[in-house]
Amino acid sequence: MSVEPQTTAAAMSAVDYDDAIVKKFIFATLLFGVVGMLVGVILALQLAWWPANLGLEWTTFGRLRPLHTNAVIFAFTGNFIFAGVYYSIQRLLKTRLFNDVLSNIHFWGWQLIIVSAAVSLPMGWTQGKEYAELIWPIDLSIAVIWVVFAINFFGTIAVRKVKHLYVAIWFYMSMVITIAVLHIFNNLSMPATILRSYPIYAGMTDALVQWWYGHNAVGFLLTTPILGLMYYFLPKSVERPVFSYRLSIIHFWALIFLYIWAGPHHLLYSALPDWSQTLGMIFSVMLIAPSWGGMLNGLLTLRGAWDRLRTDPIVKFWVVAVTFYGMSTFEGPMMAIRAVNSLSHYTDWTIGHVHSGALGWVGMAAFAMIYWLVPRLWKTTIHSPAAVTLHFWIATIGIVLYVVAMWSSGITQGLMWRAIDDAGQLQYPIFMDTVLELMPFYAIRLIGGTMYLTGMLMACWNILMTVRGAPASAAAARPATAK
Amino acid sequence: MSSNDHSNVKSHWHRRLLEGKSAIFAVAVTVGISVGGLVEIIPMYTVAAGPEQLQGVTPYTPLELAGRDIYVKEGCYNCHSQMVRPFRDETLRYGAWSRAGEYQFDRPFQLGSRRIGPDLHRVGKKYPDGWHWEHMKDPRSTSPGSIMPPYPWLYEKTYDVADVQASMTALQTLGVPYSDADISGAGQALKAQSDTIVANLASTGATAQGNEEVVALIAYLQRLGVDSRAALDARDGG
Numbered sequence: 001m002s003v004e005p006q007t008t009a010a011a012m013s014a015v016d017y018d019d020a021i022v023k024k025f026i027f028a029t030l031l032f033g034v035v036g037m038l039v040g041v042i043l044a045l046q047l048a049w050w051p052a053n054l055g056l057e058w059t060t061f062g063r064l065r066p067l068h069t070n071a072v073i074f075a076f077t078g079n080f081i082f083a084g085v086y087y088s089i090q091r092l093l094k095t096r097l098f099n100d101v102l103s104n105i106h107f108w109g110w111q112l113i114i115v116s117a118a119v120s121l122p123m124g125w126t127q128g129k130e131y132a133e134l135i136w137p138i139d140l141s142i143a144v145i146w147v148v149f150a151i152n153f154f155g156t157i158a159v160r161k162v163k164h165l166y167v168a169i170w171f172y173m174s175m176v177i178t179i180a181v182l183h184i185f186n187n188l189s190m191p192a193t194i195l196r197s198y199p200i201y202a203g204m205t206d207a208l209v210q211w212w213y214g215h216n217a218v219g220f221l222l223t224t225p226i227l228g229l230m231y232y233f234l235p236k237s238v239e240r241p242v243f244s245y246r247l248s249i250i251h252f253w254a255l256i257f258l259y260i261w262a263g264p265h266h267l268l269y270s271a272l273p274d275w276s277q278t279l280g281m282i283f284s285v286m287l288i289a290p291s292w293g294g295m296l297n298g299l300l301t302l303r304g305a306w307d308r309l310r311t312d313p314i315v316k317f318w319v320v321a322v323t324f325y326g327m328s329t330f331e332g333p334m335m336a337i338r339a340v341n342s343l344s345h346y347t348d349w350t351i352g353h354v355h356s357g358a359l360g361w362v363g364m365a366a367f368a369m370i371y372w373l374v375p376r377l378w379k380t381t382i383h384s385p386a387a388v389t390l391h392f393w394i395a396t397i398g399i400v401l402y403v404v405a406m407w408s409s410g411i412t413q414g415l416m417w418r419a420i421d422d423a424g425q426l427q428y429p430i431f432m433d434t435v436l437e438l439m440p441f442y443a444i445r446l447i448g449g450t451m452y453l454t455g456m457l458m459a460c461w462n463i464l465m466t467v468r469g470a471p472a473s474a475a476a477a478r479p480a481t482a483k
Numbered sequence: 484m485s486s487n488d489h490s491n492v493k494s495h496w497h498r499r500l501l502e503g504k505s506a507i508f509a510v511a512v513t514v515g516i517s518v519g520g521l522v523e524i525i526p527m528y529t530v531a532a533g534p535e536q537l538q539g540v541t542p543y544t545p546l547e548l549a550g551r552d553i554y555v556k557e558g559c560y561n562c563h564s565q566m567v568r569p570f571r572d573e574t575l576r577y578g579a580w581s582r583a584g585e586y587q588f589d590r591p592f593q594l595g596s597r598r599i600g601p602d603l604h605r606v607g608k609k610y611p612d613g614w615h616w617e618h619m620k621d622p623r624s625t626s627p628g629s630i631m632p633p634y635p636w637l638y639e640k641t642y643d644v645a646d647v648q649a650s651m652t653a654l655q656t657l658g659v660p661y662s663d664a665d666i667s668g669a670g671q672a673l674k675a676q677s678d679t680i681v682a683n684l685a686s687t688g689a690t691a692q693g694n695e696e697v698v699a700l701i702a703y704l705q706r707l708g709v710d711s712r713a714a715l716d717a718r719d720g721g
Contacts, residue, residue, distance in 0.1 A: 062558025203586030
């Protein structure tokens with residue numbers, strides 16, 4: 001199947017795509033990528049060297065870590081997704097976005113939410129649920145802006161000039177719907193003050209709802225929309241059709257159906273009822289199949305174009321992104337098996353797993369898309385192709401250092417916690433002994449994370465130079481058509 | 484499965500039935516993503532399949548509630564879990580494994596996901612009040628090598644009675660059994676419980692007023708696991 005349906009040249013040239021909104025979301029992606037990753041590096045430093053909060057309450061690990069996770073998930077990844085979705089649905093549906101005002105409310109509203117998160121989380125205004133820390137007034141704003149996005153998204157579909165919906169749009173649609181459902185139900189709460197509320201769920205029910213949300217925020221913000229973007233931008237980048245249409249159907253429906261069940265794997269061996277834990281474990285293991293379906297469909301799209309891996313840094317970014325997706329979606333189900341989870345849970349193994357997904361899959365896919373998109377949006381060539389290749393290597397090596405350090409740290413600490421001596425007593429009864437053992441790994445993680453941040457900064461420089469060097473007429477000229 | 488399956492794409496049922504009909508597609512997606520959540524969450528509200536109940540666990544006192552809000556505010560859950568798993572090493576290190584009924588008044592739940600520091604679900608009454616006072620001021624004074632930062636502002640900021648009452652009112656609306664008298668009398672309850680902690684601290688040479696945030700936090704930490712221990716003892720006959 002071709003990436004885009006056949007359309008006459010006349011029809012294509014008649015469409016006036018809104019690329020200004022795509023450019024805005026790309027700038028926001030770069031800005032908040034730097035912020036989110038910088039906060040991550042500061043946190044890594046704090047674990048290696050505790051005084052790094054400088055004695056300030058606003059910068060303690062407990063308050064800053066939610067800022068890191070929220071910034072990377074909702075600000076960096078969110079803006080990256082919106083840029084890619086808004087660029088690609090216009091081309092795929094051969095129509096301008098539904099409403100320019102909604103597009104701009106979406107953009108500025110989302111950035112305002114991010115800024116309010118950057119203020120409120122260091123202040124300690126939090127709901128205390130992971131990745132759902134933002135307080136209820138901000139949650140309401142998110143719901144409103146998400147509805148604006150949904151109206152703009154479905155509105156664009158409604159006015160489309162192409163009848164059939166390409167596979168990328170299925171994945172986008174699953175994000176728009178599922179994130180709305182997750183966000184609303186996980187944040188149902190009773191306000192006590194403007195800054196504080198209490199969830200309508202208590203105890204283990206609250207835990208289950210939270211991880212139903214938390215796991216599927218991973219599923220439907222960090223996975224399905226990125227797969228959708230892969231289905232658009234990867235074939236574009238290698239100028240090959242998607243490998244298999246039938247595989248995309250099977251893995252799409254299997255993925256979105258199975259993902260929702262997997263949340264309880266975050267609560268294995270907890271007081272959650274056993275039947276629920278078992279369901280979470282079984283569905284997590286089954287998730288390997290549709291996840292690898294997506295990975296294979298992405299990698300096999302490169303059939304016949306593998307030579308470009310040597311020459312085209314964008315293809316390098318895609319191949320590493322999709323490979324890390326495959327690796328993470330193998331590792332995740334393994335960690336969801338009770339026996340493995342008994343070792344990995346509560347340790348840095350989890351942190352390593354998350355980062356192989358976030359840095360390896362989401363981040364590398366973001367860079368692949370941005371490096372492909374920016375020269376086309378500004379009708380120019382990338383300022384420094386050499387810097388793109390250097391970014392690729394520094395980021396890849398950074399991820400490997402990060403992930404290997406966290407595997408080592410997690411397995412080390414997990415084994416020390418459970419070690420029992422010949423007398424039947426704990427071999428390491430002093431918890432601190434298991435912490436101090438991790439310090440070398442924390443140093444390596446800090447180096448890996450700093451390398452990845454350095455690559456991010458190089459991308460910002462390269463993109464800004466590219467935009468500055470673009471022909472002056474590009475801003476005023478008609479936006480590029482798809483091909 | 485091969486790339487030549489593109490030849491008859493146009494006649495594929497998925498293309499004919501779904502890909503041109505966005506509303507039907509959206510409904511199918513909504514159904515697809517709803518099943519798992521409904522099957523897992525709804526039974527949590529039934530006695531047969533829901534969390535195990537535990538008699539004798541009572542709501543947090545006003546001071547403990549204020550302390551819990553501080554625990555949440557400072558993001559303690561980012562480094563400390565409150566869930567002891569049923570493993571030999573965990574029960575040796577921390578104490579009895581965690582039961583569902585113990586969490587019935589926990590909003591939000593604070594199970595945590597990463598033990599950068601130790602689990603706290605059994606920390607109540609493990610150390611004297613003065614230990615926590617010193618630990619929060621200088622973690623390395625009680626735990627050599629600790630990587631936890633000091634929390635000096637907890638000794639300067641104070642909790643607010645009206646604020647605690649607002650929390651109790653919201654929780655009462657959600658069904659937590661606080662009586663109106665509990666809420667109106669929160670001020671006296673806060674005073675009485677903090678006086679006890681101040682007295683305990685005085686015996687170790689520390690001077691507190693009683694309205695500092697750290698006093699509320701100590702009250703909360705000292706409560707963790709305490710009445711579930713009593714409830715389990717009662718249920719299991721000691």
